[in-house]
Amino acid sequence: MIKLKNISVRYGKNQILSNINLEVKEGENLIIMGPNGSGKTTLLKSMMGLIHFEGEIEIDGRNIRSFSRSEIARYISYVPQIFTTPFSFTVKEFVSMGLYRKKRDYWDEENDIEEALKITNIYDLKDKYINKISGGELQKCLIARALVQDSEFISMDEPMSHLDVKAVLEISSIIASLxxxxxxxIIVSHDVNIIKNLNGNILLLKNGNISFLGKEDNPDFVxxxxxxxxxxxxxxxxxxxFTKL
Amino acid sequence: MKGKTFFISFSLVILTIFDFLISVAIGPVHISLNSIISVFYDKIFGFNYSWTYYVIIFYIRMPRVILALLVGSILGLSGLIAQTIFRNPLGDPYLTGVSSGAALGAAIGFLISPFLVTPLAFSFAMLAVGITFSISRTDGEVKAEILILSGISVSFLFSAVASYLIYLKVYNLRGVLFWLLGGLYGANWNEDFWLFIAALIIFPILIYFTRELDIILLGDEEAKSLGVNTGRVKSIVIILSSLITSLAVSLTGIIGFIGLVSPHIGRKIFGESHRYLIFTAPLIGANLLLISDTIARSSPQGEIPVGIITSFIGSPLLIYLLYRRRKI
Known part of the structure; x- marks a missing residue:
């Protein structure tokens, strides 16, 4: 279980998150939504201890500050917002990096990554270079890498933005099946309709504060x-x- | 290792041996490849050998050829590490302030005593690296962008003082200038031995972190999320590569371009993964410096500073690579 107690994040004078309290249990999903600049990505990153925050985060009752990077990596993996990479790793090399936390010698471990490549439908691309594949394919590589990492949670930062309709459908069905x-x-999303495929708590953020935390059927949600x-x-x-007010 | 990669790596090793022999052969006294091999052979098996050739080969040319190979490989490896840690194709082993620190140390050394040039160059190089590093280290983390900027600032500061000293004491201009542009003319077995020992200790540690270097290329946040202790890995590899670069620079002066261009050539041939680059970038650097130095010392006008030659060879090579990349 990940527990956030009074989490605040500040960048210089800007208060990005204020006093966030939150719990995510094993196997549960959390959908984080909110307008641009509401602190969604910051919240996701602080849950992994990637940025400086005030307050306490506990993983299974233990303070996250006492965890090593590989211990956190065992607990939660990260699918970052899609990036353009100038680096010419092959899909296989890239996905196998997910093994690092278990096996420092992750090279040439083809068998360990085969299943992840198949689940995400990128097995045929395994020898292609990641800077030569489409955005949707790269997104699938990132998810495959997170799968290989074999953590309790997978966190995703807007995995569906910048993708075409077909890729969105494919990625969302992969996420649902996981x-x-x-x-x-734990997913940051702009698309409210993702909750059709993914059951879980919905967190609405505005200006760094929680405006809503609960299920879709909560009468306050809409x-x-x-x-x-x-x-x-x-x-x-x-x-x-949506329409304009 | 794939067949093609293995073949190219193997060819690179053969090329290095070939370059080594050619470089030993070339000089004011031409020694044929046959004679070189027979001197080696006769020496090893205790036969009579030509004393003159022996002295030229073992006391004049080989120390210098070995120094070129060592310094070239140090610059190639440190350049690769700089480009990875800074995540910047312009990464260069001198970015942390090594070269300007060494320049200031050398400039002071030239004022006091020629014997102090190397120790002072080394000390000031490490001082510059230390300052750069302590500025850019926050919360146990080394931020690449801050490291580059602080490296540049420290470099300018040290260069300014060095330039001022050189400006004041114009009488020794040629010596200082020659040193600043780099040269292997001072090579001897003693230097080779100590540099070799340093490489023998530091290279394996840098090579140990190859897997982390691959992941660090993806950026700090991703690397951390995958379980890499980026703060620790980056600190160790930057400090060690700066240390050995400072040592190389304090012996040979500031040889430019090798550290920048070798990793790029390697990447063009072997791709991005450090598993091959960590060995091939130093090999390419060694070959480039050896060829450049052979040209530098066999110029008809007398010896040219090798830094001039490396730039002459390196720039067109890099431009060619960039041009090819654009076409693809």
Missing amino acids: SSKGKGI RSLETVFEVKVHKNNDIYY
């Missing part, structure tokens, strides 16, 4: 969505869409 196999997914994003929310055939 969740159904018991992986806890209203909070409207306040947080300053839009009118409609629901049709289970799909959310």
Whole structure:
């Protein structure tokens, strides 16, 4: 279980997060949403101890500050926002880096990564260079790498932005199937409709504060969505869409 | 290792041996390859050998050829590490202030006594690295961007003082200038031995971190999330590579371009992963410096500072690589 107690993050004079309290249990999902600049990515990164924060984060009752990097890596893996990489690693080399926390000598461990490559449908790409594949394919490599890392949770920072429709469908079904196999997914998303595929708590952030934390069926959810994003929310055939206030 | 990679690496080793022999052969007294091999052979098996050739080969040319190989490989490896840690293709082993620190030390050395040039160059190089490093270290982390900027600032400061000293004491200009542009003319077995010992200790430690270096290329946050203790790894490799670069520079002066261009050539041939680059970048550096130094010492106008030659060879090579990349 990851427990955040009074987490605040400041960049210079800017208060990015203020007094966040939160719990995520093993196997549970957490969907973090909010407008640009609301502190979503910062929250995700502080949960992994990647940035400086005030307050306490506990993993299974132990302070995260006492963890080594590889201990945190055993607990939570990270699918960062898609990046353009100038580095010409092959898909296989890239995905196998996920093994590092278990096996420092991660090179040439083809068998260990085969399953992850198959689950994410990139087995055929394994000898291609990551700077020569599409955004959707790269996203799948990042997820495969997180799978290989074999952690309790996978955190993802907007895995579906910048992807075309087909890739979005594919990635979201991969994420859903990981969740159904018991992986806890902590995901930052712009797309409200991701909750169709992913059950879990929804966290709405605004200006670094929690505006809503609960399930979709909570009567406050739609209203909070409207306040947080300053839009009118409609629901049709289970799909959310928005209009101006 | 893939067949092609193995073949190219093997060819690189053969090329190094070939360059070594050619370089020993070339000089004011031409010694044929046959004679070189027979002097080696006769010496090893206790036969009579040509004393003149023996002296030229073992006391004049070989120390220098070995020094070129050692310094070239140190610059190649440190350049690779700098480019990885800074995540910047312009990374260069001198970025942490090594070269300007050494320049100031050498300039002071030239004022006091020629014997102090090397020790002072080394001490000031390490001093500059130490300052750069302590500025850029926060919370046990070394931030690449801050390291580059503090390295540049420290370099400018040390260079300014060095330039001022050189400006004041114009009488020794040629000596200082020659040193600043780099040269292997001072080579002897003693220097080779100590540099070799240093490389023997430091290279394996740097090579040990090859896997972490691959992951660090992805950036600090990703590397950490994968379980790499980036603060520790980066500190160790930067300090060790700066240490051995300072040692090389204090013996030979500031030889430019080898550290920048060798990793790029390696990457072009072997790809991004350090598993091959960690061995091939130093080999390429060794070959480049050996060839450059052979040209530098066999110029008809007398010896040219080798830094001039490395730039002459290195720049077109790099431009060619960039041009090829654009076409692809």
